[in-house]
Amino acid sequence: MPSYEFTCPTCGGFDRRHPMAEVPESVPCPRCRRQARRRISGGVLLRSGSAGTRLLDATARTAAEPSLVAAPPPRRSPRVTRNPLHRKLPRS
Numbered sequence: 001m002p003s004y005e006f007t008c009p010t011c012g013g014f015d016r017r018h019p020m021a022e023v024p025e026s027v028p029c030p031r032c033r034r035q036a037r038r039r040i041s042g043g044v045l046l047r048s049g050s051a052g053t054r055l056l057d058a059t060a061r062t063a064a065e066p067s068l069v070a071a072p073p074p075r076r077s078p079r080v081t082r083n084p085l086h087r088k089l090p091r092s
């Protein structure tokens, strides 16, 4: 089901999914219940459970609940190239 953008005059934009045949021109705002008009855009075609929806859900989740970090990332050893041609490169 495609997702459509609506804009509330006081709260701003939000997305709502509707079947293509039943897209209303305005819907009540989920926050203040005023009529929010549909923004004309391409619409986003995403199947629920698809990689795209999972990515969007994970991104939205980390915005509100960032994942906790228990330790600093492991130190990396400096990269050493083994290509013999790189020995001729100038050293800084």
Ligand SMILES: [Zn+2]
Residues within 6 Å of the ligand: 008, 009, 010, 011, 012, 029, 030, 031, 032, 033, 034
């Ligand atoms: Zn509103």
